[in-house]
Amino acid sequence: xxxxxxxxxxxxxxxxxxxxxxxxxxxxxxxxxxxxxxxxxxxxxxxxxxxxxxxxxxxxxxxxxxxxxxxxxxxxxxxxxxxxxxxxxxxxxxxxxxxxxxxxxxxxxxxxxxxxxxxxxxxxxxxxxxxxxxxxxxxxxxxxxxxxxxxxxxxxxxxxxxxxxxxxxxxxxxxxxx
Numbered sequence: 738x739x740x741x742x743x744x745x746x747x748x749x750x751x752x753x754x755x756x757x758x759x760x761x762x763x764x765x766x767x768x769x770x771x772x773x774x775x776x777x778x779x780x781x782x783x784x785x786x787x788x789x790x791x792x793x794x795x796x797x798x799x800x801x802x803x804x805x806x807x808x809x810x811x812x813x814x815x816x817x818x819x820x821x822x823x824x825x826x827x828x829x830x831x832x833x834x835x836x837x838x839x840x841x842x843x844x845x846x847x848x849x850x851x852x853x854x855x856x857x858x859x860x861x862x863x864x865x866x867x868x869x870x871x872x873x874x875x876x877x878x879x880x881x882x883x884x885x886x887x888x889x890x891x892x893x894x895x896x897x898x899x900x901x902x903x904x905x906x907x908x909x910x911x912x913x914x915x
Contacts, residue, residue: 750853760782767843768828775797782824787806788808825844825849826844826849829854830854834869846913847909847912850881850909852904854870855872857873857874858894874892874904878906881906886911888909892905
């Protein structure tokens with residue numbers, strides 16, 4: 738579920754996390770919307786921008802470092818990424834709990850996860866107000882598989898790029914010994 742604000746600036750926290758990601762790596766921008774992160778990240782990475790909004794994705798298709806995938810991620814249709822792994826998976830302003838484990842599974846060994854979305858308390862600032870789209874304190878970290886190491890976690894109020902109550906989680910999947 739996205740916020741009603743559709744023209745947000747990129748998250749400075751996301752951009753900071755991306756500094757650790759492998760140069761020229763493959764990044765999945767999950768529920769990318771208009772690509773506020775994809776556009777900037779495409780300077781250093783190959784991006785797969787995924788969203789259900791064709792109008793939002795269409796302008797991104799012209800960028801040589803961005804592939805697009807039109808997909809409603811909340812249906813019972815076959816998961817289009819079942820055999821895919823990414824050097825980094827980015828999720829912002831989106832929560833669909835039934836797919837959390839599948840999203841985490843998209844991170845390759847040694848790869849990174851950056852997740853930033855709305856949390857309980859955000860309803861005071863606007864949409865989303867539905868509790869189904871608001872994380873409880875520590876919920877992302879609790880759902881994270883054991884083979885991930887948490888790099889950064891935050892739950893609380895922010896003022897930029899817009900006032901909100903959010904939860905952030907940055908993690909890295911450990912490389913398993915052979």
